[in-house]
Amino acid sequence: MGGALSTSVDITLNSLVLGGVFLIVATGLNIIYGLSRVMNLAHGSLYAIGAYAGYTLTTIGFNYFAAIVIAPVLVAAVGLLLERTIISPMRKRSMVYTLILTYGLMFFLDGLIKQSWGNEPRFVELPAMIKSTIPILGSHYPVFRLVTLFIIAGVMTGLMLFLNKTKIGIILRAASTIPEMVSCLGINMKHVHIGAFVLGCALAGIAGTIAGPLTTIDPLMGHEMLISSFVVIVIGGLGSLRGAVFAALLIGAVQTLAEFFITDLAMVIVYMLMAVILAFMPRGLLGEGRFE
Amino acid sequence: MKKFLFMSALLVFAVMMSMAPHAAMAADPVNIGVLVPLTGIVAQGGVEMKYGIEMAAEEKGTVLGRPIKLIVEDTQVKPPVAVTKAEKLVYKDNCKALIGVFSSGVGLALAQNIDKLNVPFLTTHVMTTQLYDLHPLVFRSGQLANDQTAVGNVKGILARENLKNRTYYVLVHDYSWGHDAGERFIALAKQNGIKIYNEKYDKAPISTKDWSSYISKIKASGVDGIYMAFITNVIPVFAKQAADFGLQAQGVKLVSAAAPGPLEMEAGGEACHGIFGASDWSWDVNNPTSDAWEMRFWEKFKTIPSDAAVHSYVGAMNLFNAIEKAGSTDAKAIADALRGISYDGPYGTVRISAKDNCMRNDAVLTETMAAPDNPFGAKVYMKVLETFPANELGPAE
Numbered sequence: 001m002g003g004a005l006s007t008s009v010d011i012t013l014n015s016l017v018l019g020g021v022f023l024i025v026a027t028g029l030n031i032i033y034g035l036s037r038v039m040n041l042a043h044g045s046l047y048a049i050g051a052y053a054g055y056t057l058t059t060i061g062f063n064y065f066a067a068i069v070i071a072p073v074l075v076a077a078v079g080l081l082l083e084r085t086i087i088s089p090m091r092k093r094s095m096v097y098t099l100i101l102t103y104g105l106m107f108f109l110d111g112l113i114k115q116s117w118g119n120e121p122r123f124v125e126l127p128a129m130i131k132s133t134i135p136i137l138g139s140h141y142p143v144f145r146l147v148t149l150f151i152i153a154g155v156m157t158g159l160m161l162f163l164n165k166t167k168i169g170i171i172l173r174a175a176s177t178i179p180e181m182v183s184c185l186g187i188n189m190k191h192v193h194i195g196a197f198v199l200g201c202a203l204a205g206i207a208g209t210i211a212g213p214l215t216t217i218d219p220l221m222g223h224e225m226l227i228s229s230f231v232v233i234v235i236g237g238l239g240s241l242r243g244a245v246f247a248a249l250l251i252g253a254v255q256t257l258a259e260f261f262i263t264d265l266a267m268v269i270v271y272m273l274m275a276v277i278l279a280f281m282p283r284g285l286l287g288e289g290r291f292e
Numbered sequence: 293m294k295k296f297l298f299m300s301a302l303l304v305f306a307v308m309m310s311m312a313p314h315a316a317m318a319a320d321p322v323n324i325g326v327l328v329p330l331t332g333i334v335a336q337g338g339v340e341m342k343y344g345i346e347m348a349a350e351e352k353g354t355v356l357g358r359p360i361k362l363i364v365e366d367t368q369v370k371p372p373v374a375v376t377k378a379e380k381l382v383y384k385d386n387c388k389a390l391i392g393v394f395s396s397g398v399g400l401a402l403a404q405n406i407d408k409l410n411v412p413f414l415t416t417h418v419m420t421t422q423l424y425d426l427h428p429l430v431f432r433s434g435q436l437a438n439d440q441t442a443v444g445n446v447k448g449i450l451a452r453e454n455l456k457n458r459t460y461y462v463l464v465h466d467y468s469w470g471h472d473a474g475e476r477f478i479a480l481a482k483q484n485g486i487k488i489y490n491e492k493y494d495k496a497p498i499s500t501k502d503w504s505s506y507i508s509k510i511k512a513s514g515v516d517g518i519y520m521a522f523i524t525n526v527i528p529v530f531a532k533q534a535a536d537f538g539l540q541a542q543g544v545k546l547v548s549a550a551a552p553g554p555l556e557m558e559a560g561g562e563a564c565h566g567i568f569g570a571s572d573w574s575w576d577v578n579n580p581t582s583d584a585w586e587m588r589f590w591e592k593f594k595t596i597p598s599d600a601a602v603h604s605y606v607g608a609m610n611l612f613n614a615i616e617k618a619g620s621t622d623a624k625a626i627a628d629a630l631r632g633i634s635y636d637g638p639y640g641t642v643r644i645s646a647k648d649n650c651m652r653n654d655a656v657l658t659e660t661m662a663a664p665d666n667p668f669g670a671k672v673y674m675k676v677l678e679t680f681p682a683n684e685l686g687p688a689e
Contacts, residue, residue, distance in 0.1 A: 003512075010508035018502060119335035120555040121525055123532055123563070133538040139511075142536040145504075215501040216529040220333065224499050259505035263494040264466065266505075 006138035019252020020152035021211050026232035026244045028203030034176040034239035035196035041102040044222025045109035050075045050208025051217045055122045072205035079201025114219045122217040237284030321361035325381030325390040330366035337600045344604030352612045371401030382409045388621040396420035396469035403430045412626045416607035420472045425648040432650040433610045434603035440685040442476040444570025448657035458517035462493035473521035473549040489515045503533045521549035528560030535563040554596040557672040567660040573639040574674035582638035596668045606637045647689045652682040
């Protein structure tokens with residue numbers, strides 16, 4: 001069953017999938033932080049809501065691919081509600097307030113998830129066409145994991161095009177760099193903040209929906225993802241999208257390799273890497289606060 | 293005359309006063325502290341444990357002529373939290389015994405504090421072998437201990453044509469129970485000629501969600517068997533991801549050191565078929581007591597009867613009967629009564645050894661598969677393949 005080539009294929013693809021999910025979650029977190037300076041500790045819970053929304057949609061008969069489109073919209077709607085009712089009134093206060101607020105929000109959302117869907121893990125039913133494995137250089141790799149990779153690539157390409165080629169995207173990037181100037185140009189910063197929060201939540205929703213079938217869905221799934229995402233954005237540089245891409249792929253690869261070769265110390269290696277990078281590059285790989 | 297009347301009234305008053313505490317005591321419940329995980333990774337198992345203990349309390353009704361009052365606390369599967377909650381239960385709520393506890397780490401932390409708490413602690417789910425003869429106030433009546441599970445699984449592997457003559461990859465959750473379960477199995481398997489691929493078994497963090505790296509490693513090893521020691525609700529998660537990578541389809545067999553929870557198996561569906569493992573009970577155990585218990589449980593909670601619930605039920609019955617036998621709620625008296633006590637329940641006689649304070653009972657080897665028609669609407673169940681008598685599982689007394 002084994003073989004060096006097939007094992008290399010497995011490791012490479014696994015690390016890309018893992019890094020890709022980290023990337024989408026971390027990018028959402030980064031957009032929210034970069035544009036509105038809100039460190040959203042409830043981001044992991046929104047990721048979990050995305051997973052449960054995807055699960056529920058497939059359970060009631062929606063196709064998995066339809067769920068990937070609808071679930072993030074639902075999470076974005078939750079994000080809009082949260083931004084308007086809870087986050088916005090706190091925006092003018094110190095970041096510590098929103099930090100504490102979103103910390104409480106995380107527990108509230110986790111409790112809500114538990115009440116709505118129960119404690120037991122949930123598994124997403126995938127379409128039969130992507131449930132099999134496909135031979136790649138001697139490895140039998142799950143088709144839906146490859147599909148997930150394409151979805152991640154599609155989402156990130158779409159996001160980059162949105163931020164670089166559309167007027168709204170350009171405004172968002174400008175607002176992350178010189179918000180005062182954007183405001184002077186007649187752009188309502190309130191709308192920028194809402195847009196950033198909703199976009200970040202939608203990304204959490206996408207990540208949750210695609211991560212559900214990869215792993216499993218449970219009420220606390222967002223906690224580990226939140227920690228991993230923080231590792232990604234700290235290594236990449238707070239607010240830096242390009243940094244997040246590098247960091248997510250790096251963490252995905254390091255974690256996968258460590259789990260394979262030094263199983264017992266896998267997570268230690270990841271955190272050691274973070275400590276080493278921060279020791280030499282305190283602002284992360286690509287510094288802070290630019291949507292490049 | 294006046295003096296006589298005064299003395300009579302005084303006597304009547306004194307008699308009434310002396311009776312009053314007894315009258316009040318008769319109405320006072322016996323408080324029992326129930327420590328279960330209601331949040332965190334094993335919350336569903338915690339709920340099932342609570343159900344089992346509640347059912348036992350309801351069916352027992354009273355002990356020492358007093359109602360049983362269960363005071364439930366959530367351990368969050370965190371040792372410091374469990375110790376704090378135990379202190380609250382004993383010092384504030386005046387609980388006379390503690391029952392429940394999931395996770396060897398939590399159970400051992402509580403056992404370390406038992407002198408201070410000074411109440412009997414009966415665990416229904418701590419499987420570590422360190423619990424044998426650990427403390428005069430610490431008891432186990434519940435899930436099979438790791439050595440007993442290892443015996444059951446090794447016997448099961450040797451008894452089944454489709455399990456023996458395979459090489460097993462050992463992967464455990466990285467905490468005391470997982471280590472103990474892995475080591476017990478490896479030692480016994482080697483003695484019995486079962487091939488182990490990695491004697492220095494792999495340890496995965498409890499927080500692991502994505503098992504793909506571990507599965508790739510197992511694929512690369514070329515083994516055709518996996519021995520896994522995971523927290524119960526993670527078993528279907530791993531099985532499902534292994535199925536995604538086609539491991540089971542390629543003939544790899546899964547043997548588990550713990551029984552998967554029924555609701556998790558339902559969620560996992562077909563991916564959860566083909567998991568072997570030794571445990572105390574499954575609803576496929578057919579005897580009148582078991583069948584009746586299953587139906588009572590189903591009628592009461594409308595959830596599939598689980599081994600977590602049945603262990604807890606039996607453990608609670610042993611505890612309540614011991615309090616009755618002790619004739620008081622004194623800690624030492626209850627502990628003395630627990631030693632050697634037995635209860636005939638859904639999985640036969642469960643006896644707490646007077647030698648080491650841990651239970652002895654028969655066990656079964658099961659395989660998960662599509663369920664036949666059943667009153668619970670379960671689609672996956674643990675089919676009983678073999679039964680092992682208590683004296684074969686040990687340990688020797």
